Amino acid sequence: MRTTARSALYTVMERAARKAGRGLARDFGEVENLQVSVKSPSDFVSTADLGAEKTIRAELERARPTFSFLMEEGGKIVGKDPDSVWIVDPLDGTTNFLHSIPHFAISMALVQKGDLIAGMIYNPVADEMYWAEKGRGAFLNDRRLRVSGRRDMGEALIGTGIPFRGRGDHPHYLKLLEATMGHVAGIRRAGAAALDLAYVAAGRLDGFFEIGLNKWDIAAGILLIKEAGGFVGDLDGDSDPMETGNIVAGNARLYEPLGKLLRAAGGSGK
Numbered sequence: 001m002r003t004t005a006r007s008a009l010y011t012v013m014e015r016a017a018r019k020a021g022r023g024l025a026r027d028f029g030e031v032e033n034l035q036v037s038v039k040s041p042s043d044f045v046s047t048a049d050l051g052a053e054k055t056i057r058a059e060l061e062r063a064r065p066t067f068s069f070l071m072e073e074g075g076k077i078v079g080k081d082p083d084s085v086w087i088v089d090p091l092d093g094t095t096n097f098l099h100s101i102p103h104f105a106i107s108m109a110l111v112q113k114g115d116l117i118a119g120m121i122y123n124p125v126a127d128e129m130y131w132a133e134k135g136r137g138a139f140l141n142d143r144r145l146r147v148s149g150r151r152d153m154g155e156a157l158i159g160t161g162i163p164f165r166g167r168g169d170h171p172h173y174l175k176l177l178e179a180t181m182g183h184v185a186g187i188r189r190a191g192a193a194a195l196d197l198a199y200v201a202a203g204r205l206d207g208f209f210e211i212g213l214n215k216w217d218i219a220a221g222i223l224l225i226k227e228a229g230g231f232v233g234d235l236d237g238d239s240d241p242m243e244t245g246n247i248v249a250g251n252a253r254l255y256e257p258l259g260k261l262l263r264a265a266g267g268s269g270k
């Protein structure tokens with residue numbers, strides 16, 4: 001029996017996430033075979049990605065026909081209600097998916113009049129459903145989430161995203177890594193920013209930083225962390241990470257010192 005009451009909004013998002021998640025999990029099972037039998041597994045993965053986005057859009061639109069969309073693949077779709085926007089990444093962790101690493105997720109959020117109202121991050125392989133609604137807390141399946149209680153940077157496990165071919169300022173990123181790695185218990189690059197943020201909300205990671213993310217990578221995760229008692233901000237200080245994509249997050253104790261270390265090393269580098 002469920003211990004937490006679910007809203008109508010949750011039900012709508014869950015249906016979309018589970019349906020698209022079933023498709024992704026099935027396609028993921030094919031990837032290993034495809035790597036030997038098909039010339040371009042990346043084409044297969046982009047088909048899976050587009051398929052998931054189509055499913056999510058259809059489900060959300062059926063339940064909330066007037067709402068607008070901002071989707072990684074489809075871009076902006078303005079509906080009758082431009083103030084209610086679904087922000088969707090149908091497959092976060094594409095490179096993991098392509099390499100048969102079962103660490104990827106669907107991420108979706110609802111923004112109304114500029115406010116983050118709801119967020120959901122679903123890892124279909126682990127069947128982990130992370131979700132949050134503004135003012136109602138954050139959850140992993142039925143369990144209420146709290147960020148970690150670690151106070152000591154020396155014990156902290158920090159997630160990050162390393163820029164790769166064609167993306168980001170590599171020498172600058174190395175400065176951020178150099179500034180942080182000597183102070184912490186470990187740094188992880190797991191390959192799915194949405195899951196990294198969900199892990200901060202769940203207290204698995206104590207903090208996270210990355211430069212150059214998009215709204216669909218971070219919208220749901222930001223709400224999850226805030227509702228789990230953590231902090232999220234822009235790498236340089238005052239701006240909104242939803243606008244800049246340069247994000248730092250952490251538990252209540254480590255958010256400030258982590259931000260300080262990163263800013264002293266040049267922040268976003270912009």
Ligand code: IPD
Nearest residue numbers: 091092093094095161191192193
């Ligand atoms: C990527 C992942 C990755 C992050 C990249 C993102 P995608 O999203 O979240 O962890 O480092 O910057 O673009 O392409 O797999 O949806």
Ligand code: CA
Nearest residue numbers: 089092093217
């Ligand atoms: Ca992504």
Ligand code: CA
Nearest residue numbers: 072089091092
């Ligand atoms: Ca994606």
